Amino acid sequence: MISTDEKLQVFLQSAFDHFSQNLNVPFDFVKEAVKNNPIPRDIGGNILKLAIAVREHNHFADPYDGAKIFSELSNMVASCLMLTSARQSFLGELGLRCTLSQRC
Amino acid sequence: MYWPCSYRNQYGKCCNMKSGHNPKGHQNSAGKIIGAGGYQSDFVFDDYADRFIDEIRTNLKKIQQEVYDLTFRRKRLTEEEAASEVHRQYMNLFYQNVGDVYHFVSHSTCFSCLRELPEHPLPCGHVLCTPCVKAYGQQYEKTVIKLDSCPLHLGETEFLNDFPWRIKVKPLHAGTRILSLDGYLQSKLTIEAKPC
Numbered sequence: 001m002i003s004t005d006e007k008l009q010v011f012l013q014s015a016f017d018h019f020s021q022n023l024n025v026p027f028d029f030v031k032e033a034v035k036n037n038p039i040p041r042d043i044g045g046n047i048l049k050l051a052i053a054v055r056e057h058n059h060f061a062d063p064y065d066g067a068k069i070f071s072e073l074s075n076m077v078a079s080c081l082m083l084t085s086a087r088q089s090f091l092g093e094l095g096l097r098c099t100l101s102q103r104c
Numbered sequence: 105m106y107w108p109c110s111y112r113n114q115y116g117k118c119c120n121m122k123s124g125h126n127p128k129g130h131q132n133s134a135g136k137i138i139g140a141g142g143y144q145s146d147f148v149f150d151d152y153a154d155r156f157i158d159e160i161r162t163n164l165k166k167i168q169q170e171v172y173d174l175t176f177r178r179k180r181l182t183e184e185e186a187a188s189e190v191h192r193q194y195m196n197l198f199y200q201n202v203g204d205v206y207h208f209v210s211h212s213t214c215f216s217c218l219r220e221l222p223e224h225p226l227p228c229g230h231v232l233c234t235p236c237v238k239a240y241g242q243q244y245e246k247t248v249i250k251l252d253s254c255p256l257h258l259g260e261t262e263f264l265n266d267f268p269w270r271i272k273v274k275p276l277h278a279g280t281r282i283l284s285l286d287g288y289l290q291s292k293l294t295i296e297a298k299p300c
Contacts (some may be wrong), residue, residue, distance in 0.1 A: 007142075046213040050136045050213070053210070053215075054202050054203070057202070057203045057208065059202070062111065064147075066147035067147065067152065068105065070152060071159060072201055073198075074156060074159035074163055075194055076159045078163035079190065079191045079194040079195065079241045080169075080217055080218045080219065081187060082164060084219050086187035087235060089183075
C-alpha cells in the first residue's frame with residue numbers, strides 16, 4: 001500500500017535518526033514499520049483461544065488430531081492477519097506480512 | 105498445558121494435561137485412575153511450529169493475491185473492504201470444516217477477526233467487535249448498523265427472522281455516559297434484592 005504523508009513523516013524521522021548514528025548499516029524499513037505498529041501481545045492468545053475451541057468442538061474423525069487442527073487453523077489465521085494488516089493499513093507487501101506472521 | 109495425554113486402554117482415554125499429570129497418572133474423564141505413568145503425546149507443538157508458520161505464510165500469499173485480484177476486478181472496493189470480503193469466505197469455510205459453529209462463542213475474543221474485543225452480541229449467540237460489525241453491516245441510521253446475517257455462518261443465518269439485526273454504536277467523538285439516579289429520586293426508589 002502507498003504511505004500517507006503522516007506515516008511517511010514517521011519513517012523519514014526514524015531514517016534520519018538511524019543515519020545520524022550509523023552510515024554503513026542500511027535502514028531497516030520493515031523493522032521500523034513493525035515497531036510503529038506492533039501486533040498486540042494478545043493476538044497469540046486469541047489464536048490459542050480459537051485453537052482450544054476447535055479442539056473441544058471439532059467433528060474430525062480423530063478429535064485430537066493436532067496436525068489437522070492446526071492445518072485448518074492456518075487458513076483462518078492467515079486470513080485474519082491479512083484483514084488486520086488491511087485494517088491497520090500496514091505498509092509493504094508480503095515480506096512485512098510474513099514478518100508479522102512470524103511474530104505471532 | 106492445553107493438550108491432553110494420548111494414553112488409552114480398555115477403561116478409556118486419559119484426559120489429563122501435561123501440567124497436572126504426574127502425581128496421579130492417567131485418569132479418564134470421570135476422574136477414575138486408569139493407569140500409571142507419565143504424560144505421553146505424539147503431538148508436540150515445537151516440532152509442528154515451523155510447518156504451521158509455513159502453512160500460514162503460503163496461505164497468506166494466496167489470500168493476499170486474491171485480495172489484490174478483487175481490488176483490480178472491482179475498482180470501487182478499498183483494500184480493507186476486499187480483505188473483509190475474502191476473509192468472510194475463508195472464515196465460513198473454516199467454521200464449516202471444523203464443526204458446529206454455534207459452539208464457537210467467546211466473550212473475550214472476536215472470533216471473526218481474532219484481534220479486537222467483542223462488544224455486540226448477535227441473536228445466534230456470536231459476539232462481534234465494532235470493526236467487524238462495521239465491515240459486514242450496512243449503515244442504517246447515524247448510529248445504527250444493520251447486519252443482514254452473521255458473518256461466521258452466512259448461509260445459516262441469512263433468512264432467519266432475527267436478522268437483519270440492528271446494532272447501536274456509540275458516535276465516534278461521544279464520551280462514555282452513564283445514567284445516574286440521584287437526589288430526590290433516590291429516596292423515592294426502592295430496590296428489591298432477590299436472594300441468589
